[in-house]
Amino acid sequence: MLKLALSRILRSARNSMSAVENLGDLLHRNCPNCETDNSDRTALRYSWQEWQLRECGACGFVYLENPPDYADFKVAFAWEKNHGDRKVRMRKEYPLAYGISKAWRKFYRWAVRKPDKLTNRIKRWVPPGLVVDVGCGNADRLLSLPAQYETSGIEISKALAEEAGALLATRGGSITNLPAVEGLATYETETASGVLMRSFLEHEHKPVELLSHAARVLKPGGVAIIKVPNISSINRRVMGSRWCGFRFPGHVNYFTPKSLRAMVADAGLAIVGFGFFDRFPFSDNMWMVARKDG
Numbered sequence: 470m471l472k473l474a475l476s477r478i479l480r481s482a483r484n485s486m487s488a489v490e491n492l493g494d495l496l497h498r499n500c501p502n503c504e505t506d507n508s509d510r511t512a513l514r515y516s517w518q519e520w521q522l523r524e525c526g527a528c529g530f531v532y533l534e535n536p537p538d539y540a541d542f543k544v545a546f547a548w549e550k551n552h553g554d555r556k557v558r559m560r561k562e563y564p565l566a567y568g569i570s571k572a573w574r575k576f577y578r579w580a581v582r583k584p585d586k587l588t589n590r591i592k593r594w595v596p597p598g599l600v601v602d603v604g605c606g607n608a609d610r611l612l613s614l615p616a617q618y619e620t621s622g623i624e625i626s627k628a629l630a631e632e633a634g635a636l637l638a639t640r641g642g643s644i645t646n647l648p649a650v651e652g653l654a655t656y657e658t659e660t661a662s663g664v665l666m667r668s669f670l671e672h673e674h675k676p677v678e679l680l681s682h683a684a685r686v687l688k689p690g691g692v693a694i695i696k697v698p699n700i701s702s703i704n705r706r707v708m709g710s711r712w713c714g715f716r717f718p719g720h721v722n723y724f725t726p727k728s729l730r731a732m733v734a735d736a737g738l739a740i741v742g743f744g745f746f747d748r749f750p751f752s753d754n755m756w757m758v759a760r761k762d763g
């Protein structure tokens with residue numbers, strides 16, 4: 470038992486080491502919202518190790534200035550590894566908070582059967598037709614869609630894209646193994662009823678470009694469904710650096726309700742579902758439904 474636990478700890482430590490060694494060249498990003506270069510500003514105190522978080526001097530948007538390059542990201546920072554790295558960090562730096570939070574989540578899952586927020590929104594808002602899941606992972610979301618939807622996904626990780634392709638073969642549907650912007654650019658204009666970006670925009674180096682492609686690809690009446698962490702949530706204010714939304718270097722954009730609303734509206738989508746409970750201050754995340762009118 471002890472031996473097994475030890476080998477597990479060693480393995481996760483080795484995984485996190487190899488991820489760090491594979492960083493390659495880091496990029497420099499200007500503000501993804503307004504293109505201002507903020508490199509002369511002091512990094513936010515939530516920055517960690519070499520990862521520099523900046524708050525844009527012009528528009529206030531918070532972002533990671535120096536993420537790894539896509540080429541390395543594709544191999545070394547597929548989200549499942551990134552998630553593992555956060556666990557390693559939390560366990561090492563905040564063992565008590567990590568233990569309490571783990572126990573709480575376990576209890577919460579046991580005590581509360583949470584409604585499926587994505588499926589509820591799809592049923593309410595997305596007209597029948599093609600649904601594109603951006604960052605589809607192993608296609609688990611697409612597989613659970615009702616039959617009136619055609620399925621299609623974009624996934625940067627080669628391993629996940631292969632798994633998704635195999636699983637999706639049973640109900641028909643295609644997987645594109647590309648970064649999100651390049652992947653969505655391959656879709657014809659006004660062909661989709663829904664574009665899903667669940668836990669995705671926070672990872673996207675070019676969120677403005679991605680949203681404008683989503684607006685282009687949607688048919689009039691089609692909707693984008695977005696879920697992102699809310700950096701102005703109460704939990705973030707209480708937890709500070711320990712907040713679960715800070716993930717380095719995976720999360721590169723940090724939205725507030727205001728900045729999300731502005732970026733989506735600028736892309737030409739009308740915000741139709743973003744009520745108080747969609748951006749509930751006690752929740753770490755927020756949900757938005759935005760429609761293409763016309």
Ligand SMILES: [Zn+2]
Pocket residue numbers: 500501502503504505525526527528529530
């Ligand atoms: Zn800006």
